[in-house]
Amino acid sequence: MAEHHAPLSDAEAQALAERVAERMFSLDRASQAMGMQVACVGPGRAELTMTVRPDMLNGHAICHGGFIFTLADSAFAFACNSYNLTTVASGCSIDFLAPAREGDVLTAVGRERSSSGRTGVYDIEVKNQCGESVALFRGRSYRIKGHIVDSAGS
Numbered sequence: 001m002a003e004h005h006a007p008l009s010d011a012e013a014q015a016l017a018e019r020v021a022e023r024m025f026s027l028d029r030a031s032q033a034m035g036m037q038v039a040c041v042g043p044g045r046a047e048l049t050m051t052v053r054p055d056m057l058n059g060h061a062i063c064h065g066g067f068i069f070t071l072a073d074s075a076f077a078f079a080c081n082s083y084n085l086t087t088v089a090s091g092c093s094i095d096f097l098a099p100a101r102e103g104d105v106l107t108a109v110g111r112e113r114s115s116s117g118r119t120g121v122y123d124i125e126v127k128n129q130c131g132e133s134v135a136l137f138r139g140r141s142y143r144i145k146g147h148i149v150d151s152a153g154s
Contacts, residue, residue: 017042025078050071052103072126111124120140
C-alpha cells in the first residue's frame, strides 16, 4: 500500500526548510570554509551571505568569479533542497555584471522559478552591500532519491 502524506502547512514547510538547511550547512565544508552564512531559507528559496576576503582576489584585485559562482551555487542548493527531497544541479550559468572587491559583503538570493516532476529552474541574484547587482545565476535542478532529514525531525 502506498504511503500518503498530507500537504504541509506554511509553518510546517518553513520549519522543514530550516531543518534541511541546518543539516546541509553542518555538512557543507566548502561553504563553511568560504565564510558563507545562511541568512534565511524557506520553501523554494534561500539567501546566503559571504564577505570577500583577500585570499578571494584575482590578479585584477577583484573577487575571482569562481567564488561568486560558488556563493550563488550554494544558494541554489539550499533553495532547491528546501523541500527535503534530495536535489542536485543538472546545469547552471552565470552572468557577471559588476566586480566585487575586498571587504564587500555579497548576498545571494535564490528563488524557485519553476518546478515540475523531477526538474526545476532557480534564479539567484548576487548583490553587494550597496544593493548593486554583481551577478545573475540560473540553475537547473534534478531531483534524485532520498531525503536530507528524516520526517521525525533529525
